[in-house]
Amino acid sequence: MRPTAIFIDLIRSIDSGNAPDKIEALATLLSMEPPGEARAIATLRHLEALGFRLEGSGQFGAAARAYDLAAPLDPRGQERWRTTAATARLRDLVERGLWDEASAFVAEMRRGGGAEPALREVAATLLRVGWDHECRYRAEPAVQCYRLAFALNGGDAGLATGDGHNISTKIRNLRILQMNALAEAGRHEEAAALHESTRTIAGLGPVGIYDIVSARQAAHEGQGVYRELLAGRRMAEPEVRFLDGPIALTSQPGTLDAPPQYVALFTDCLTFPRSNVVLHGQRLIYDLAAHPLSGVADIKDGVNPGQIMTAVWGAGRALIEAPAEIREIEAGLMMFGFQSRQYGHWLLEFAPRMLWFNDPACPAHLPICVDDHMPDTHRQVIELMDTRDRPVIVLPPVATRFRELGIAPVPAFFPFDTREGLPTYDAIWPQDVLAAMRRAILERLSEHPGGLGPAGRRIVLSRRGFTQRQLVNEAEIVEALRPHGFEVVHPEHLTFAEQVRLYHSAAIIVGSASSALINCIFCRPDAQVVALTHESPAFYFRGFTSFVESSGARLLFVRGATQHAEGVHPMHANYSVAPSQILRALARTQSAG
Known part of the structure; x- marks a missing residue:
């Protein structure tokens, strides 16, 4: 049997401008004239169509109210209607950016003891909304939708974002992008607050804010000892030869200014194996990040899998995640760092440091410290180059505090990657340093x-x-x-x-x-x-x-x-x-x- 004419007229009169008032009129009508069993099915069909139409026009709050009216008319399907209404109500709060209210609503749903499949269904809808925001480069609404889905689902289990990531990983990655943008704009405190709002979901610690300095700057300001062993100098531009003649290169030419080579010593340093980060008090000692050309570099500490900390950079300061665990070591030389496992990085960036660790300027009592995931060939390089028979300490991926730490530089300014939108940086390597390393290794092998x-x-x-x-x-x-x-x-x-x-x-x-x-x-x-x-x-x-x-x-x-x-x-x-x-x-x- 059809619903009453008054009901049909009310349904037809509802549009985006009057939906809330008209639906309340509809609720009053249904309370005064509840449809009998014969009319209930048709009434349900009209309310469902109304809710669908309102959702299509972005009227999610009104749609949720329509689904609420449908629930009492379907005793066997009330859970489905409640889930549908809850989803629409959350969509309404999300669309209006009312994140605190949305969080409270999610918490109430969890306390209400709803069935897990129903909660997961609502969470899946939030993931789809979040993915749509992400695809439109709206990071903050995307993070908030993912955060709500995580809370509603009670974790990552059984859910994935549109590109296959679990929620906690996705939130971590988006937050790093947001924090990088804020840091580059000099808004470090805002970046730290953003991290704090979701760090527990990603399983991260709080971040501190550190001034970025070079080893030379830190030492010259009384924070350590710096001994320059090879001054900065100008390199010749390499002559690139192609079989079929010259081509127009589209990479950015590396600087021809070779950096000075040194040994620097600092006390009470916090380091992160598999990373180049060295914290000394409220300062970050990192030549690459302190270099005048650092703006071209997309510095990867804490981003790639297998690393143990989160770091973002910009405007001369960095945000570094506080470690949950710290290992203590008396002393060591830093032969660990980002990409130490990869052979090319090892031979060009790490092995030349042994030249300076062999120099009389470097104390003989300091052992060599390496990452724990390096292949045997890397240790063999150390054995050939080390002239002092130093012990080698293998560092697990746990934050490590050194009472005394020796540092030597990478031979060239070498960003691991360039920032998006910038040309590839084609680093030029100083031939004098590499020739000295070559000579040292060949001389040892000749014996x-x-x-x-x-x-x-x-x-x-x-x-x-x-x-x-x-x-x-x-x-x-x-x-x-x-x-x-x-x-x-x-x-x-x-x-x-x-x-x-x-x-x-x-x-x-x-x-x-x-x-x-x-x-x-x-x-x-x-x-x-x-x-x-x-x-x-x-x-x-x-x-x-x-x-x-x-x-x-x-x-x-x-x-x-x-x-x-x-x-x-x-x-x-x-x-x-x-x-x-x-x-x-x-x-x-x-x-x-």
């Missing part, structure tokens, strides 16, 4: 049985074991080079000493421009190196040239054809190189030799 071995080998470096920047037709290239006396090697299967001897024995090396090519710093001065890469003009051409040619070897780039794939950064794309290109490069290196 070992067998020495450095004979010269004249022709080598192809295989990259088959890697997933990024693959030379997809490697087998074809190898077959083209075999008749010319080339052998295939996999450097990652060799000890460090074996790798050094291998590269030192080579007359010609052909391989992908990757970490394995960094070992070319151990080549002989008359060696020829052919570096294969994709066609991106934003690659690190200057950087590779500067460190490879620190040995005296000559580097020639061969650009192949990029294999573009969705979701793969152009810098990490796979590629192919025509065998004819390789043979032309070989002929050119032979004529140059």
Whole structure:
């Protein structure tokens, strides 16, 4: 049986301008003339359609009231109607940005003891709303929706955001983005307050605010000892050579001002293994973050998986998360830090520090401290370079306080990544420091049985074991080079000493421009190196040239054809190189030799 004509007229008269008043009139009518069982089904259908129509026009509060009116008419489905009404009511509070009221409503729903599936359903709706805000670059509404969903669900279990993250991870990542923006604007206190509002969801500690200083600045202000061992100097611009002639590079050229090299000593420092952060009182000692060019750097401490703290930077100050646990160590030299596991970072950023730790200016009693996740090759580098037989202390990923800490710098200004919207920063490496490291390692190896071995080998470096920047037709290239006396090697299967001897024995090396090519710093001065890469003009051409040619070897780039794939950064794309290109490069290196 149809509802009464008065009911139908009221339903039809409701629009976005009068919904609240008209629905209350509808509620009064239903209380005065409750529909009998025969009319209840049709009345329910009209109320459901009304609620759906109001939600579609953004009238979520009015829609919730319509669903409230429907609940008593459906004794068997009252829980469904209550859930639908609660969802609409939350949507209303969210759309109006009434986050405190929304939190109170969520808390009331949890206290009400509703069925977990129903609560999860409401939470899932909040996740969809949050994802829509996030896709529209509205970070704060997105975080608030995710926060409410987390509270309603009682945690992460069973829910994921639109891109597959759990809620706590998503909130952490969005908060870091927001805090970075505030820090860059000099609004550090606001950033700290933002972190405080949701840190328990992400399982984080409170943050402190620290002034960023270089090691030199901190020491000169009476906070430590700074001994400069190599002054800052101007480097020559590397001459990048391509098989088919010059190209227009789109990366940002690295600075030609090589930073000073030093040993600095500080007392009572708080450090974070797998990170470059060193806290000393209310200061953060970090040369990269204190450098005049630091604005190009997207400093990654605390962002990537496996790190143990959260840090954001900007306007000369940083926000650092307070650790939940602190380990105490008497003394040590800092050979730990961000990306210490990755071979290329280790050899260029960390290993040269041993030159300065070997210097008489560095106290002999300090042990070497390293991260716990490094491969054996890294320890072998230390063993070859250490002239003082220092003990090595392995640090687990726990915040560590040193009573005495020795620091040495990275040889170049080297940001781990550039900020979004800025060109790739192509760091240029000082050849004098790398040549000194090369010399120290070769001299130690020459004293070992067998020495450095004979010269004249022709080598192809295989990259088959890697997933990024693959030379997809490697087998074809190898077959083209075999008749010319080339052998295939996999450097990652060799000890460090074996790798050094291998590269030192080579007359010609052909391989992908990757970490394995960094070992070319151990080549002989008359060696020829052919570096294969994709066609991106934003690659690190200057950087590779500067460190490879620190040995005296000559580097020639061969650009192949990029294999573009969705979701793969152009810098990490796979590629192919025509065998004819390789043979032309070989002929050119032979004529140059």
